[in-house]
Amino acid sequence: MVLPVNYVPVAFLSMAAALGVGNGAVFALVGTRAPATKVGAVTGFVGAAGGLGGFFPPLVMGAVFEATSSYAIGLALLCLTALTGMAYTYRRFARNASSAAPG
DSSP states (O other): OOOOGGGHHHHHHHHHHHHHHHHHHHHHHHHHHSOGGGHHHHHHHHHHHHHHHHHHHHHHHHHHHHHHSOSHHHHHHHHHHHHHHHHHHHHHHHHHHHHHSOO
16 A cells, blocks of 8 residues: 555654654653653663664664565564564563552
């Protein structure tokens, strides 16, 4: 499916807004879950992990494309990594949030 040219800027701006909201949510989670004396260190660690997340996936995608002439395996690996992170975060924090909820 190819979008008309008029929709491309809207699509990219929408993705940028969604990624910004997601980034803010991650750092808000750090502020609520880390001890007050460690927030700076944890924020630095999270930022470094994000930097590595922007560095390694293009290398993996390039290597996969060079080996297979397809991006499918690389995209599947990215999806698997994201789902693993989501499952870990949900299991780790949803259980604690439900036990700490008032009521």
